[in-house]
Amino acid sequence: MRINACRDEAELPCVDIFVCTADPVAEPPAMVVSTVLSLMAYDYPPEKLSVYLSDDSGSELTFYATCEAAQFAKRWLPFCRRHRVEPRSPAAYFSGSAGDSDNKEHSDMKNLFREMESRIEAVSILGKVPKEQKTHKGFSEWTSEMTSKNHQPIVQILIDSREESSVDIDGTVLPTLVYMAREKRPQHHHNFKAGAMNALSIRDALCFVMDEQQGHDIAFVQFPQGFENTTKNDLYANALNVINCVDLSGRDGLGGTPYIGTGCFHKREALCGAKYSREYKDDWKRRTKMENEETMGLKYGCVVEDLITGLIIKCRGWRSVYFNPERKGFLGVAPTTLLRTLAQHKRWSEGNLQITFSKYCPLFYGHGKLKLGHRMCYCIFGLWAVNSIPTLFYLTIPSLFLLKGVSLFPEASSPWFVPFAYVAAAKNTYSLWNLLKIGPTNK
Template identity: 30%
Template sequence: MLQIMSAGDEEEDDDDESRMPLLVYVSREKRRASPHHFKAGALNALLRVSSLVSNAPFVLVLDCDMSCNSRASALEAMCFHLDRRGAPDNDLAFVQFPQMFHNLSRSDIYTNDLRYIFATRWFGLDGLRGPLLSGTGFYARRDALYGAPPPATQGGADLSSGELARSFGHSDQLLASVRSVLQSSTPPSSSSSSSAESPRLVPRDATLVASCAYEKGTGWGHQVGFMYQSVVEDYFTGYRRFFARGWTSAYCYPARPSFLGTMPTNLNDVLVQNKRWMSGMLAVVLSRHCPLACRDLLAVSVPQAMAVAYFGFLALSAFPVLCYATLPQLCFLRGVPLFPDARWSAAAFASSLLQHLVEVSVANRRLAVRAWWNEQRFWMLNAVTGQLFGCVSALQDLLGAAALDFDLTAKAGDGSLYHRGVFDFTGCSTLLLPATTLCVLNAAALVGGTWNMMTRGGGARSELLPQLFLLSYVAALSYPLLEGMFLRQDPARVPRRITALSVAFAAVLLALFG
């Protein structure tokens, strides 16, 4: 269904700000015989419909849980897109804004502010041909989304009718709008379409290009538009559609948030969201589309290919964290020292914590001990839950055992516990089971190992001190899990089934290896 809900108030010519802009509602059909391709499919449908309604040269993409907080965002983005001084070759594909949330609490126990991305790494990537596409809050060029190369490169898009029809489908109105965009070597002005003459009427081919069956036999999702080969269409589209073709990006971080969204306030939803990100990116880098094997991207910039691959392989950090969550505990319980030199071990561990504290404090422009502690805690929790299950899902997809799914998360909760700084375990499933099991294992090893260490000689005590500190630190980080399993009695506690399974699995590990 497609409906023009407002075509503007043409009578109020004196006050432009009071006029309602063109507002078009699109409801995309979904049929079993035609894959809808989740968010990427919806974006491509909107891209086709908008080409018939306005054919605007730039496209703003926002998630359904985000809204515009500043009408100056378009002006700020155009300062990058239309500036000929900073980019003489006019190779800027999109301008990325940070994700910010209106329901973020002061404590932010789930680190949903995504500091390590939008306040640190995206600034670094801005000096390396631009940050990655973040899925929401960006202004992109329409011709770049259509697969056109940057104007500075040799050659251009094939504008023959047959080639355009094979890529964009058989709609005369759509092909005319595409041709008008691709014929320009500079950011195009808004091209006229059939709807420009009669703005209150739905274009003739609008419902056709929005239908599920329209994409069959075309290049949508492959040669043109947002890419379909991954559940994280932003990551894949960013480097395959833009960076590998020679386009660049820019990062705009205004003083006032341009866009505000709603973040999940339930731990299970946060972990499910991270699992989808990790599994989707890992599936890309483990496939034939790996950035380190992309010749076009390597020809443009080897450092940028390494930066893109870094985020794809990020999920694999679950395995070293898993080793640190099991081996020191079991060895400490048996009195086996893993770190013989206590001084060097303490110096290495302290330097790592100090580096992270400095990074967080610089991003927050103050000494942010609470933010540092929350990031340390959630980094450990997410590694053995979202990242670990993300690796499992990506491996299943690679082996053909199970396809990756676009896991949806609820963001409409009241968030009362979250704003009080209390973990909300409502709805937590087996996704939390590794973390709770390792939490119980660490606590049992800490108590049993300390008792054994106190009954040994002085030499053994000094050798086991680094492990004692590590287990104590992990126990402090995992206190919310222990509290949710054994101390809390409210409905948002860790489900009793998960608690029972965690104790049983930890007992098996202790019996086998302890």
């Protein structure tokens, strides 16, 4: 049962959605604005929805693409409402069979999108925005001295739902759309994403946090991250199927899934540093008093700011919920090469290990605040990099000993063979069962 079945539209809270991008080359502006448009088309009161595009690179190309998206949204959002479009990302919709309709309105909308896409791609290839296309006053923020690592803060409100002119072609209010790029200077650490940060997903999440009986202590609702560009056999396991379907679900049963940095709906009070108590009751019209940056928002000083932020929130008495709907609520792009996969895993490993050897080590920091099983779940993340050491020994040492005719494993005649064979068979059978259950193939 979704939230519209149990709540009036007027009771729904305001929702802020952040889309983070950092590199116009690795994350093409045309792809980014399709994500923005899909979020603006959420099935949610538009006057209560604000979408923020947080551009870490401060790219003029991304800003131009966002300006194009703001104009296209005036036609795309009414089109989605009339035809119940799914998925609501125009790039995904028009690339599938659903976008091949002979209907004139479909054809016109597809042509409009392709034209917008062509303009954005042409500017991206050129590497700069031609002067005649700089029609928005916000382009004055960009100068010849600016770089992706050295620029002033930029905030441009492209659509303000409070203004009478912010309506689509049907006269319906548009969601607020804001482009922002935080300040970056070479002499200051920029704290990675922490300094920036399906159409029914919002309503699904609100069913948990607005539950009058059990929703008061829920800090965030975590959705799995799906990917639309993985291969059938997924050679590098970038689809994260086992993590999404088995690992995170199991952690949810032990006290709550961690915050994984994307596809997550946060309760504002929890993210702003509030501590939960039994007397705490949500007041959706109340604004939380902001505290200092040590207690509010995402945590600085760690490359996996999402994991440490979720840990600290839970140690304040809050809990989380993991929700994995049949139809994915969030789709992204996974690394497609071994080099990019290794770079991503290296970043995750370093960040997780950094948490383990910091004052926020889950085993000690969560003592008295989290159950032992919950803390051990966090430790699995933290010691992920260390696990490579016994794995390396397991792959190399037995092979080297076999070259000398020495076996490190019990022989079939040994009484130790039965428990060894049982553990090996059980572990591999369980792993294979998980892969066959949730993966497309067994390769």
